[in-house]
Amino acid sequence: MNDRLPYIDALKAVGAQLIVLHHLAFYGPMSDWTHRLLPELVEWFSQDARMAVQMFLVVAGFLAARSLAPQGTLQAPSALPLLWQRYARVALPYLASLLVAMVCTEVARFWMTHDSLPDRPDLWQFVTHALLVHTLLDVDSLSAGVWYVAIDFQLYAVLLGLLWLVRRLGPAGPERASGQVRLVVLLVVALSLFHFNRDADWDSWAIYFFGAYGMGVLAWWISDPADAGPGRRLGWLMVGLCLLALALEWRTRIALALLVAVSLVWSRRSGWLHTWPRSAVLAYLSRISYSVFLLNFPVALVVNAWFSRHAPQDPVMQSLGVLLAWLACNLLGAAFHHAVEARLGRLGRLGRRRPAAA
Template sequence: MKKAAPLLLIDFLKVFAALLIILHHLSSYGQIAEDARTVLPGVMTWLFEYGRYAVQIFLVMAGYLAAQSLSRYADDKFSAQGLLKIILNRYLRLFAPYAAALVFTIVCAYVARFWVNDEFVGESETLSQFLAHLFFIQGILGLDSISAGAWYIAIDWQLYSVLAILLISFSTYQSVIWVISILAVASLLIFNCSASYEAYFIYFIGSYGLGVLAYLARDFQNQRASIVWPELVLYLLAS
């Protein structure tokens, strides 16, 4: 039961964040948002302004779970082929539901354009736009997103790949903790302050790195380090 408790908390936070994101989008786009704003102006304004911060919960939880998943490879001998296989397997796990969601979104948008002439429906999707989404590079190429949440899948894969490279390349958790800490602080103080980095992992690794560090510190053999590292990182992020 002790091991199940953290996962139960993670599941609860993910459900809470998912609901908050849904409400945020409902407060942002379309006729529903306009009608709801006339009835609940204060609530809808709050959801519009602050609901998007639920993404940070997803990033922290994703970092924690990714570190938990990848930690089983930490003691393996470095192999470029093995590393590539891990990254490719992650891509394939994301691909099927992601591609299905894209196709469903395109069909729904096509049907909606017969009745709705609104900016939030968007223009007709192109083949190059669809292919860019399949390879998670639509943001890097500066293309419009087919779905509001497509960017997160691309960033998640980037972050997971970077974490896989670090955990498998370095021989000790302590080295990984140092590198993740530096990247997280650099992200929050420098890269996260510029929208030009939004399509890259470095923009989001500040939040993601907190989840990674939480797991690594818990699983780190040096008990003193397990206590000091989270406090040190939080101090750096708050300063």
């Protein structure tokens, strides 16, 4: 269960770079100059590249099912320690990145005035971010993209809660319990796709995104080579459900999530989930993707501010600034991964080692 999955590494690596480029195109004054040179490309990154989030949602569900319930039932004896471990692993680097973001914002504020600069934070704003409830309370974000961290934690908690409830209240026997878990997840996916995901007022809540996340969860169970018959039937149910939801209301993001889920099923059943593509570059970019995601906006703000104040105001020079910001996001994200994320992440794994040792 600890071996790397090259295909997922590739999805995470590409997805993280698309999110960085989306933020560079959407925020800051440099992209306005680049738009004069490459209007269609900048517009695509500004509007469409953000759909890479759907890849992350599906992959997150796939990996959560792999970790929590590889056979369809919750393996751990208790759910709360798992939830704490998830919080420690995700939120500790995230909180460190928020401190960096606040410093970077003040540095950028010294050089430029722009509507992409967040307002100065107060204590309540930071506390809500620390508790990962800022999206639920409609508190302004301290950095672009941090809403996803809160949603990811919500989704993990919802899945963990469903697994725990079925084990507590469901039928005896692993096979019957596993079947009921799959049915419950499929029903929650349906609720999301047919109702909640069609109403943007719910986009601060996990249920809005559970359609994509749940497809990833189901994809893990469907792709089990040892479960060919039931897995195939569940797969057709998932695909049919998603196609019906798209016929009711077309959403490109849901179509993309379905394609990613189907590709994960195919990759695992075919065996190349573990073997393709073999790339040290993609594997490394995947490893640092969370840190790059956390730091890209504040780093890009500082580069935008410096170029706004000191560089010539022409499309070529400002476009070079965009490329420099992209490079800086990756280099500083890698440094943050090794210096902060990797070290803080160990705290989230301590709880998993102790019971095994005992």
